[in-house]
Amino acid sequence: QQQVKQSPQSLIVQKGGISIINCAYENTAFDYFPWYQQFPGKGPALLIAIRPDVSEKKEGRFTISFNKSAKQFSLHIMDSQPGDSATYFCAASRGGAQKLVFGQGTRLTINP
Amino acid sequence: DGGITQSPKYLFRKEGQNVTLSCEQNLNHDAMYWYRQDPGQGLRLIYYSQIVNDFQKGDIAEGYSVSQEKKESFPLTVTSAQKNPTAFYLCASSIRQTDTIYFGEGSWLTVV
Helix, strand or coil: CCCEEEECCEEEEECCCCEEEEEEECCCCCCEEEEEEECCCCCCEEEEEECCCCCEEEECCEEEEEECCCCEEEEEECCCCHHHCEEEEEEEECCCHHHCEECCCEEEEEEC | CCCEEEECCEEEECCCCCEEEEEEECCCCCEEEEEEECCCCCEEEEEEEEECCEEEECCCCCCEEECCCCCCECCEEECCCCCCCCEEEEEEEECCCCCCCEECCCEEEEEC
16 A cells, blocks of 8 residues: 655644654655645645655755655754644655645644 | 635534535636545545546545536535544645645534
């Protein structure tokens, strides 16, 4: 079964610190790796995504690091702010959005 | 503004009753999806449609049904056959054959 394993389940970081969430996948055919951000009671919103032809992608304070040989990718949030407190989901797919496989989610709390 | 509208936001039903959740999008997307989210778990695909009125089962279709008279509307019926219907339901859409999906705000269903 295709799986994406996400860790940790929950994470507490001090304001200004770096938040790091990791995901590991099994299917080497995956070619699209997005991260979604979800606030309580809301739907997930696409945050940033990467394809395996690059090892890193940065958008503002958010960076995805991708390690193809290890079949791992991670989200780094620099200078974490209380407004970043949310649940983050990684996902992976090949061949269209209907094939997206989601991780279990990480509840991130940024303490002021 | 373009987006995905789900209604109702909160719904309570007695066990044994069917319930229908509404989803409408005005993004001119071709594909629509229904996901289920349970606390501490990732998103699981229930049904999707990439061609109007041509539905495909996702990972957890049992106990659910969908309909689609036009590409903008994709209601989900949670039937009495669904053993554990209490959950947060998310509708999503995408441009067909792309990887990125966009989510609605979700509907909370509680069955008592």
